[in-house]
Amino acid sequence: MPSTRRATHPPAAALADGGSAVGHSITDRIVESITTAIVERRLMPGTKLAEQQIADIFQVSRTLVRQALNQLSRDHLVTLEPARGAHVAQPSxxxxxxxxxxxxxxxxxxxxxxxxxxxxxxxxxxxxxxxxxxxxxxxxxxxxxxxxxxxxxxxxxxxxxxxxxxxxxxxxxxxxxxxxxxxxxxxxxxxxxxxxxxxxxxxxxxxxxxxxxxxxxxxxxxxxNLRLNPRVPDLAGALLPAGAAPLSNANTAKRKKSA
Structure with missing residues (x-):
């Protein structure tokens, strides 16, 4: 895993996109920063990772951001979906x-x-x-x-x-x-x-x-201690107050009483 030290924003001159070695190091820096934010619980599951916003933060092209997001997707930390973009993964x-x-x-x-x-x-x-x-x-x-x-x-x-x-x-x-x-x-x-x-x-x-x-x-x-099997109530249990009879039963009781 990349170091969990907080990533700092480097000078713009150091983030020029020229050169594959430089591009690779910048991609690694973005991967490290996002991974660290996830590990340190500063990025929640489902958080949208907007390419342009990340590019602005690191002062790089969206191409390098896309490379980083693709790598994080391979590591199962990010999900990439057509038309929805990148989000922090939500494990099943x-x-x-x-x-x-x-x-x-x-x-x-x-x-x-x-x-x-x-x-x-x-x-x-x-x-x-x-x-x-x-x-x-x-x-x-x-x-x-x-x-x-x-x-x-x-x-x-x-x-x-x-x-x-x-x-x-x-x-x-x-x-x-x-x-x-x-x-x-x-x-x-x-x-x-x-x-x-x-x-x-x-x-x-x-x-x-x-x-x-x-x-x-x-x-x-x-x-x-993880809630991997949360209790999922049925719809009636969720919508009716505890101990309350279903509305259909209540209506039946009223009809019997009036008869």
């Missing part, structure tokens, strides 16, 4: 379940492997990350804590020296952020942070069985 319940199933498979295997190779220096790095998480959780810093809680999982992958796994996890975490926005996660940041501490404790003990179990529980808790 089925997709949400599949994302967490894949994360569970990857991340339980990851911590099992990491227990065998993790160094004391890496444990110290994880402890530092946990301190940063804890500080962000107690502050009214939703953006910071969201980024740090997601980065924890990518950091574990990087400690294995597997950049492909780290990138794959980062992409899945971006999609998880969208899912949380769509389904209004009630899972508290404090709870996630404490579960991270337990996972690092198991890693420090090199206890692979506990690390796998704790990671499974952590991801299961996050998924369970």
């Amino acid at each position: 319940v089925e997709e949400a379940q599949q994302v967490f199933a894949v994360r569970s498979m990857l991340e339980t295997s990851m911590v099992r492997q990491l227990c065998a190779v993790i160094t004391d220096a890496q444990v110290a790095d994880l402890r530092e990350h946990l301190r940063n998480e804890s500080a962000a959780v107690v502050r009214p810093d939703v953006t910071g804590r969201t980024r740090l809680l997601a980065d924890f999982h990518v950091l574990l992958a990087r400690m294995l020296g597997n950049e492909v796994l780290a990138q794959l996890l980062a992409d899945l975490l971006s999609r998880s952020s969208l899912i949380s926005l769509m389904y209004q996660s009630a899972h508290s940041a404090e709870h996630s942070q404490s579960e991270h501490v337990e996972i690092v404790d198991a890693l420090e003990r090199r206890d692979a069985r506990a690390a796998v179990r704790l990671m499974e529980q952590h991801l299961g808790n996050v998924e369970r």
Whole structure:
């Protein structure tokens, strides 16, 4: 996943469209900015991404913006529809379940492997990350804590020296952020942070069985606290006050009484 640092607007001269290498770097910058805004929950699912407005923000041509939106579409963060344009994706319940199933498979295997190779220096790095998480959780810093809680999982992958796994996890975490926005996660940041501490404790003990179990529980808790199966009332239940009889029944009762 691109770095979650906030993108800054570069000088107009630096955003000239000439040269494929320059164009590619600008496209990456736009992709990074939109991805970061999604991960940090500043762009909501369904938000329209107007090409001209984005081009004006970054002072580039719409061609480069279109390239960035196409890439984000391939990453399943943006949907492109004829006549409607680009919008931040709105994951389905089925997709949400599949994302967490894949994360569970990857991340339980990851911590099992990491227990065998993790160094004391890496444990110290994880402890530092946990301190940063804890500080962000107690502050009214939703953006910071969201980024740090997601980065924890990518950091574990990087400690294995597997950049492909780290990138794959980062992409899945971006999609998880969208899912949380769509389904209004009630899972508290404090709870996630404490579960991270337990996972690092198991890693420090090199206890692979506990690390796998704790990671499974952590991801299961996050998924369970998403409203993936909301109650959908029938039309009568939605329109009539609680305990009220349908109007047809009420009319029948009136007719019987008058008879």
